[in-house]
Amino acid sequence: MRLERRHRSSAAALVLAPIGAVAFTMAVSALLVLWAGAPVGRTYALLLSGGFGSVFAWSETLTRAIPLILTGLAATVAFKARLFNIGAEGQLYAGAIAAIAVGGLHGGTGIELSPWLLFPLMMLAAAAAGALLLLGPALMKNKLGVDEVVTTLLFNFIVLLGVGALLDGWMKDPSAMGWPQSVALQSDLELGKLIAQTRVHTGLLWALSLAVMVWAIFKYTVLGFDIRAVGGNARAAAFAGVPVTRTVVLTALLSGALAGLAGAIEVAGRTSYVTLDMSPGYGYSGIVIAMLAGLHPLGVIAAGVFVAGVLVGADTMSRAVGVPTYIADVIVAASLIAVLVATLLTQYRVRFK
Amino acid sequence: MTLTVLRLQGITKRFGELTANDDISLDLASGEVLALLGENGAGKSTLMSILFGHYVADAGSIEVFGQSLAPGNPKAALAAGVGMVHQHFTLADNLSVLDNVMLGTEPLWQPFSRRAAARARLLEVAQRFGLPVQPEARIGSLSVGERQRVEILKALYRGARILILDEPTAVLTPQESEALFDTLGQMVAQGLAVIFISHKLAEVLRVSHRIAVLRGGKLVAQARSGEATQEQLAQWMVGHAVDKTVRRPARAVGDVVCALDQVRTSGSGRDRLDDVSLQLRAGEIVAIAGVSGNGQVALAELLSGTRRAVGGTVTLMGRALPPSPAALVLRGVARIPEDRHAVGVIGDLPVWENVVSERLRSPAFSRWSWIRRGAARAHAARVEKAFDVRGAGLQAPARALSGGNMQKLILGRALLSPEQRDGKPRTPRLIVAHQPTWGLDIGAVAYVQQQLIAARNAGAAVLLISDDLDEVLALGDRVAVMHSGKLGEPRAADKWTREAIGLAMAGAKGRAHA
Numbered sequence: 001m002r003l004e005r006r007h008r009s010s011a012a013a014l015v016l017a018p019i020g021a022v023a024f025t026m027a028v029s030a031l032l033v034l035w036a037g038a039p040v041g042r043t044y045a046l047l048l049s050g051g052f053g054s055v056f057a058w059s060e061t062l063t064r065a066i067p068l069i070l071t072g073l074a075a076t077v078a079f080k081a082r083l084f085n086i087g088a089e090g091q092l093y094a095g096a097i098a099a100i101a102v103g104g105l106h107g108g109t110g111i112e113l114s115p116w117l118l119f120p121l122m123m124l125a126a127a128a129a130g131a132l133l134l135l136g137p138a139l140m141k142n143k144l145g146v147d148e149v150v151t152t153l154l155f156n157f158i159v160l161l162g163v164g165a166l167l168d169g170w171m172k173d174p175s176a177m178g179w180p181q182s183v184a185l186q187s188d189l190e191l192g193k194l195i196a197q198t199r200v201h202t203g204l205l206w207a208l209s210l211a212v213m214v215w216a217i218f219k220y221t222v223l224g225f226d227i228r229a230v231g232g233n234a235r236a237a238a239f240a241g242v243p244v245t246r247t248v249v250l251t252a253l254l255s256g257a258l259a260g261l262a263g264a265i266e267v268a269g270r271t272s273y274v275t276l277d278m279s280p281g282y283g284y285s286g287i288v289i290a291m292l293a294g295l296h297p298l299g300v301i302a303a304g305v306f307v308a309g310v311l312v313g314a315d316t317m318s319r320a321v322g323v324p325t326y327i328a329d330v331i332v333a334a335s336l337i338a339v340l341v342a343t344l345l346t347q348y349r350v351r352f353k
Numbered sequence: 354m355t356l357t358v359l360r361l362q363g364i365t366k367r368f369g370e371l372t373a374n375d376d377i378s379l380d381l382a383s384g385e386v387l388a389l390l391g392e393n394g395a396g397k398s399t400l401m402s403i404l405f406g407h408y409v410a411d412a413g414s415i416e417v418f419g420q421s422l423a424p425g426n427p428k429a430a431l432a433a434g435v436g437m438v439h440q441h442f443t444l445a446d447n448l449s450v451l452d453n454v455m456l457g458t459e460p461l462w463q464p465f466s467r468r469a470a471a472r473a474r475l476l477e478v479a480q481r482f483g484l485p486v487q488p489e490a491r492i493g494s495l496s497v498g499e500r501q502r503v504e505i506l507k508a509l510y511r512g513a514r515i516l517i518l519d520e521p522t523a524v525l526t527p528q529e530s531e532a533l534f535d536t537l538g539q540m541v542a543q544g545l546a547v548i549f550i551s552h553k554l555a556e557v558l559r560v561s562h563r564i565a566v567l568r569g570g571k572l573v574a575q576a577r578s579g580e581a582t583q584e585q586l587a588q589w590m591v592g593h594a595v596d597k598t599v600r601r602p603a604r605a606v607g608d609v610v611c612a613l614d615q616v617r618t619s620g621s622g623r624d625r626l627d628d629v630s631l632q633l634r635a636g637e638i639v640a641i642a643g644v645s646g647n648g649q650v651a652l653a654e655l656l657s658g659t660r661r662a663v664g665g666t667v668t669l670m671g672r673a674l675p676p677s678p679a680a681l682v683l684r685g686v687a688r689i690p691e692d693r694h695a696v697g698v699i700g701d702l703p704v705w706e707n708v709v710s711e712r713l714r715s716p717a718f719s720r721w722s723w724i725r726r727g728a729a730r731a732h733a734a735r736v737e738k739a740f741d742v743r744g745a746g747l748q749a750p751a752r753a754l755s756g757g758n759m760q761k762l763i764l765g766r767a768l769l770s771p772e773q774r775d776g777k778p779r780t781p782r783l784i785v786a787h788q789p790t791w792g793l794d795i796g797a798v799a800y801v802q803q804q805l806i807a808a809r810n811a812g813a814a815v816l817l818i819s820d821d822l823d824e825v826l827a828l829g830d831r832v833a834v835m836h837s838g839k840l841g842e843p844r845a846a847d848k849w850t851r852e853a854i855g856l857a858m859a860g861a862k863g864r865a866h867a
Contacts, residue, residue: 004368004408222713222722225706232701239659239688239696240710241679351409351425 003348013346021338028334029327038321047327050316051309057316059198061309063270067092067279069207069304070262071286073214074130076295078255079287080218082231083138083248087152088259089283090159091133095126095260096267096274097163100171100182103189103268115188122189123264130260131253133159138252142245156283164276173273182274191269201269208301210258215297217254227251259283288336294343307332355382357419358546359404359435359515364413366399373399374410375570381515386537386547388561388578390554392590392794393756395567397550401517405437406430417515436513438504440520444492450503451475451488454510478509483539497644498529505536516540517548522556526644527822527855534560552590552795553823554583566590591795606830607635610783610814611656611674616665618651620838626651627838628665633783633814638805639843640817640829644858648838649818650691653787656816657681657688670782682711685782687767687813689789693756697763700752704742705733707751708766717771732771740765741800757797760789764804784808784815790824802828822854836860 030040051061071088078085085091103122104110111118137151166172167180191201218224226247229237238244262282271278289307293299314328359381366374374396381387391397402408404415406427415422417433444453455471472488479486484502492500501521508516518537522530537547537560551557557564558578566574566589574589611633618626626648633639643649654660655667658678667674675681681688690696698707709718709729718729733747740761745753754762770779786805790798805828809815819825825832826846833843834857841857 010369220723220726222719222724225702225710225713225724228702229699229706229710232699233695236696236699237710239657239678239690240699241658241677241682241714242710243677 003344004351005348017342017346018339021335021342024338024341025331025335029331032327032330033323036323036327038323043317043321043323043327046317046320047310047313049313051311051313055195056198057309057312059195059200060312061305062204063199063201063308064312065301065304065308066201066203066207066269067262067266067282068285068289068308069211069301070265071259071282072289072293072300072304073207073211073286073297074255074259074262074283075286075290076293076297076300077214077227077258078134078251079290080231080295081227081248081251082234083141083251083255084149085134085137085152085252085255085259086149086287087134087137087155087283088255088262088286089279089281090152090156091130091256091259092263092266092279092283093159093163093274094129094133095263096278097166097171097182097263098125098129098260099123099264099267100185100274101125103185104171104183104273105186106183110186115186118186119189122268123261126260126264127257128260130258130263131256133260134252134256135249138248142248160276163274167274167276171274180276184273185267189268190272191265199270203265203269206261206265207304210261211297211301214254214258218297223247223250259286262286285332288332291336292339355384357381358383358417360416361400361404362414362416364400364403364410364415366396366403366408366410372570374403377413377567377570377572379565379572381546381548383514383544383546384541385563386541386549386561388549388551388557388564389567390551390557390564390586390590391567392552393792394794395590396570397567398519399570400567401437401519401548401550404430405435405517431511431513434512434514435517436508436511436515437517438501438508438519438521440523442500442504444500444503446493447491449489449491450486450495450506453492453503454488454507458511475506475510479506482509482543482545483536484509496529497524497646498526498532501525501533502536509540514544515546515548517550519550520552521549522551522553523820524645526858527851528859530556554586555823557586558583568592587795604636604810606637607812609633610635610670611816612666612668613655614666614668616655616662616667618655618660619663620648620651620660623647623837624650625838626655626662626840629838629840630665631833631840631843633816635782635812635814636809637830638809638815638817638828640819640825640832640846641835641840642819642822642825642832642854642858643835645820647835648840649787649835651838652816652835652840653691653785653818656686656783656785657690658686679711679714683715685770685779687781687784687808689760689763689767689784689786691787691791691818693759693763694752698751698754698759701750703748704737704745704751704754704762705730705747707762708733708736708747711766712771715771728771736762736765736769739769740804757793757800760793760797760801764789764801768804768808780811781808781813784813785818786815787818788820789817790819790821798824822851825854826851834858 033040033043051057071092074088075085099122102125103118133155137148140146140151141148167182171182173181173183191203194200194202194204226242229242230244230247234244266278267274285307289300289303292303310331311328314325317323318325357380361377361379364374364377377400389397399408403410406425406429409425417435422433423429451472454475459466475488484506486502486506521533525533541547549561558581561578564576564578564581565572566586568590609632613629613631616626616629623646641649651660655662658681669684675684709732712718718725730747737747742758742761742765744755744758768781772779790801805815817828829846831843832846832849834841834854836858837860
């Protein structure tokens with residue numbers, strides 16, 4: 001068996017690829033549902049209605065999509081320049097901690113500043129924390145050839161342990177009955193609700209505008225060209241006069257800042273304080289979302305909503321038919337593999353013998 | 354009596370809508386050198402890949418020594434006695450000749466390798482076919498010609514009786530090429546059959562008994578070498594009569610545009626500059642000959658802004674050479690890199706972005722770091738039209754372009770400035786062209802060469818670095834030879850003979866004069 005490059009991808013292949021990917025994902029997941037002893041049709045119907053079937057379902061899905069879109073953008077920016085940032089999880093926590101450090105109720109009062117000033121400061125601090133966290137790995141990659149996949153991944157553990165120490169130390173909320181939880185954010189810094197009686201907050205607008213911003217940077221600016229050029233072919237980019245090191249640094253700052261903002265927006269929009277389980281792996285899911293979106297910033301919105309819907313729908317479905325919620329992780333993972341294989345098959349044909 | 358050793362019958366191979374091989378039938382006899390002639394994309398490589406089992410033909414059959422060959426199985430091809438010497442060698446530099454030859458020939462379960470027996474067999478093969486070799490020499494210490502000999506021995510050691518040589522002279526000096534041709538003569542005298550792939554007409558006529566010409570996937574002609582002429586072959590290859598680029602001497606040589614004075618660069622082995630001095634003047638083409646890997650890359654990169662000098666001085670129009678590619682371009686340096694795929698273009702990005710990539714930072718194409726997409730697209734369209742870049746359109750990714758069109762894009766990007774002077778585009782001051790015609794078809798070669806001559810006539814200083822001796826002699830007003838990081842004295846092209854250049858390329862000291 002071998003792969004031969006197609007000279008031109010046929011239109012039929014481009015249409016069939018995503019359909020085939022979805023069918024494959026459904027089939028694989030159906031096997032697991034059967035194994036768990038539940039009716040496949042009803043399970044899928046519940047999953048779908050749980051994620052997208054009502055106003056409430058949509059509100060939960062969109063709430064969950066906010067951090068996913070932001071970490072998806074962080075991965076998109078970095079991967080576009082072939083900077084493989086696996087550290088969005090750590091950058092998200094760093095951003096959340098920075099938000100609390102600026103806007104938290106230290107000693108019961110917090111910083112006495114107008115919220116009009118304090119809110120931008122909080123967001124800037126979160127962006128800076130995420131950005132600086134990725135700067136080191138990016139420079140080490142560029143100057144010393146250290147693999148950024150390893151360094152950014154390891155930074156996640158360092159950050160998480162550091163956050164754990166803070167939550168049991170300087171930032172510990174004295175009123176939390178010994179629970180490792182940070183002090184709360186000042187209430188006037190919290191994000192408003194987008195729809196009354198739901199959890200959807202204005203962080204959604206942040207996520208959508210940042211997606212449009214990243215799209216505009218890619219399409220209309222010299223920096224966007226530099227990022228795409230360095231990712232496409234770094235040698236050719238250097239020959240054409242692209243400042244490669246500077247581009248890698250700016251890419252790292254932008255990507256880290258987006259992940260840091262994800263943390264701040266989660267704190268300000270949903271949790272109000274930092275705990276060690278505030279992110280169920282949003283940073284890692286962001287990688288999946290970026291790949292599902294084909295590294296297109298606007299595609300990240302759709303992919304983020306899809307993944308969020310599957311996660312939320314799986315909760316509802318699990319309560320009704322008893323299939324564990326982990327089926328959601330299987331669906332997301334299988335869809336990623338299916339999309340990657342489908343993309344490959346639009347470019348290559350498989351020959352047997 | 355000659356024996357048919359290989360018979361290809363009705364070989365057809367399609368890639369989507371492209372028919373790479375269209376019903377090709379060929380015979381090869383023992384004791385024969387068959388030249389397979391054709392431009393890039395004519396289907397030579399596909400045909401040989403099918404014979405060697407890398408591809409499976411859509412139709413047709415292959416017989417080797419009367420036995421039909423299982424398709425798509427390189428092992429079967431090897432066992433049947435088909436050996437291939439690739440253009441890019443597949444040798445491990447850190448191992449000895451004997452190790453490389455033995456590699457993969459011994460079963461894994463055998464506890465000890467039988468080096469003594471292998472060594473004896475290697476020497477016996479070497480002796481029989483007249484390919485002297487030192488079994489214990491490390492590959493890394495051998496010259497390119499010697500490495501090629503090892504590749505050939507590797508195939509013969511495995512019992513090849515049909516040898517396929519893919520563009521074997523591309524990396525050799527003229528003298529090494531001659532030695533290779535003598536070797537081939539000895540090999541066929543021993544009953545071997547050789548398929549010699551090339552697009553160089555003169556050497557095909559020199560070395561082969563029979564010539565098969567491919568064009569557009571079809572076998573368009575076969576001829577006995579004694580009965581063919583270069584003009585006839587060229588016409589078959591291209592499909593119409595071809596004008597050869599004729600050099601007209603430089604008319605008015607002007608001021609020094611770029612001067613190197615005792616320049617040294619960093620770099621490994623021979624790929625660096627060692628005390629190089631050179632003056633490039635307006636209105637003149639200086640051509641640099643040499644076996645690749647002797648410092649040409651360092652010279653090209655130095656003047657393209659991607660490598661620094663560590664000693665000596667480089668000046669451009671009297672001032673120090675700007676340190677970055679972008680600054681060089683704005684000072685009027687047009688650069689054509691050696692490897693158009695790896696360095697020349699960014700394949701994923703659209704054609705129009707590749708056209709403006711060098712000057713994106715100039716006010717012509719961006720303001721406040723926002724790209725002026727309208728101006729950039731308009732300029733790309735001008736380049737597309739003026740340099741006849743065909744096949745994909747401005748929005749398509751650059752990798753969709755054929756090699757020739759990609760080179761036209763790079764030429765257009767380098768030569769056509771968006772800045773106007775007296776109503777005309779500014780002409781470049783200095784053109785650094787490294788292997789500008791490598792791998793192009795005859796038509797595109799002529800086009801590129803004519804563009805370089807036109808730029809020279811318009812007053813540009815041209816530095817042409819090429820492995821192709823014919824090109825160096827056809828275009829260079831002055832010619833110099835690089836060897837081991839050093840540059841010989843440039844002399845007028847008509848003061849050189851091929852023999853003298855060949856000796857200088859091999860590093861001979863005694864400056865043989867014509």
